Amino acid sequence: MQRTFDIESFIRHRKQTRVIGDLLHDQAMDYLATLGLLIRPQLVFGEYLQGAPRGSGREAQHAFKEFKSLYESTASGAPFRLIRELDVPLEILGSTPRLYPYEYDLRLAGRETPVRITSPVRWVVGFQGFELQRFRQVIQDPNRSTAELFRFVVHYLMLFYCINRAPGLGRLLLGLRFPLSFETLADFGDMPFCVLGSPVASHLPEESLVLRSTEIAGNATFEELVYEADIVEMEDTIRERLLKAIAEI
Incomplete structure (x- = not known):
């Protein structure tokens, strides 16, 4: 969606966003904290994880076999190039879900380097x-620790597997x-990530405004904007389903 803003309007929209x-x-x-018990790896993989209670042997074995296949197909490819095998029991350092910014790069005319765009929603x-x-x-560090990279790959793949x-x-x-x-994300090859959306959309304004904002701020980052109209026009999915149902009577 393309819109033209003056600077005062832009500042107001940024504060609202x-x-x-x-x-x-x-x-x-x-919501995620409440539902976190549904995606705990310990309940899925049982004794295949360090410190986890013994679960259903057959189900845990099947889950670990599927996860091992997912790990091998993902970790061996670019940009990871990991040849390390999974040692049983696996050490899981954290199983509490968190939300991290959804980001992507945008190349603009007049800039040599891309602008890192963040979604607020x-x-x-x-x-x-x-x-x-x-x-x-x-991933981008040429002197990276293979052990640290392995931990990141295993933890993100395990979260994806448990949620999927x-x-x-x-x-x-x-x-x-x-x-x-x-979704897959730039810089991470074919690794699947879990992305959580929200009831409201966010948008990029005209590229000229993005460019001007980064020049004024002296950095290479920009956050998408949420417009008041997006909130006013929010759909109530339950309302729409009920109206559709009675319309068909």
């Missing part, structure tokens, strides 16, 4: 202690108006 983004983030984190789901920004830094095998979780979050999707 920050308030809305913070409120939605807190609401999403509250979408987030990447990860485990506590495994910040996405740090993961990206590890619980389809009811996605339906529940969708009912709460925070849709869950699986």
